[in-house]
Amino acid sequence: MSYYLCYPSYSEECVRRRLERLRALGVVEVANLLGKGHAAVVLEGRLSDGSPVAVKVLRADSKREDLIYECRLTELAYPISPKVYSCSEEFIVMELVKGRPAAEVLASEGFRYAYIAKVLAAGRGLDIRGVDHRELSRAHKHVVISGGGAVKILDYESAALVERPCNICRLVSWLARLRGADVEALGELLALLRDYKKTSDEDRRGELFREILGGSKVLSV
Ligand SMILES: Nc1ncnc2c1ncn2[C@@H]1O[C@H](COP(=O)(O)OP(=O)(O)O)[C@@H](O)[C@H]1O
Ligand SMILES: [Mg+2]
Incomplete structure (x- = not known):
């Protein structure tokens, strides 16, 4: 599933780099694909304490520069939005909504x-x-x-x-x-x-x- 971290292109180097950056945000594992859009893909993930999260990942071919603004608006919209755990240029780590x-x-x-x-x-x-x-x-x-x-x-x-x-x-x-x-x-x-x-x-x-x-x-x- 970590293939999707660099979707739609793939290189071991890119996946390794993104996994490292995710680890710095507390995400130790990515699993199922939850959805795929024009600008991002959303994966299920897990934090080091075992709690499940959703990770929105900026697509490598996205026209958007980063996910920061979307992430800030998601934070502002809480609790109507999923709870945000962290924002970075490439990722939004948030509550997994079931x-x-x-x-x-x-x-x-x-x-x-x-x-x-x-x-x-x-x-x-x-x-x-x-x-x-x-x-x-x-x-x-x-x-x-x-x-x-x-x-x-x-x-x-x-x-x-x-x-x-x-x-x-x-x-x-x-x-x-x-x-x-x-x-x-x-x-x-x-x-x-x-x-x-x-x-x-x-x-x-x-x-x-x-x-x-x-x-x-x-x-x-
Ligand atoms: N926090 C979340 N918890 C569970 N599933 C999610 C979450 N965020 C997104 N998804 C799933 O991923 C799909 C794509 O997410 P979305 O934010 O709409 O991406 P895009 O903007 O790329 O279309 C959603 O339709 C939903 O099924
Ligand atoms: Mg969308």
């Missing part, structure tokens, strides 16, 4: 209030932190419900710090496109979010969010 895609959980739970509210609350968590995820309108692989029931949002590659993000808006549009979702009720939710989107006062935004959660048809059944 769970199922939220879309799958929502469908199997019949889009129940508790689950929709939890997903939207995660979006609200990012909004509060000023982190605009920017890949949530296609959230299939990014929104995960962990074994413990917490909603985790992965991958801050395209994320940015902005003044009034509306991650919730993106999540609602995404939810409305899922098979089995109540499109009409979610449309109504989007309308309610219009004020939320415009308001710059953070307390008022919090109030509006609570009203939306409590008052919307889609969330009150």
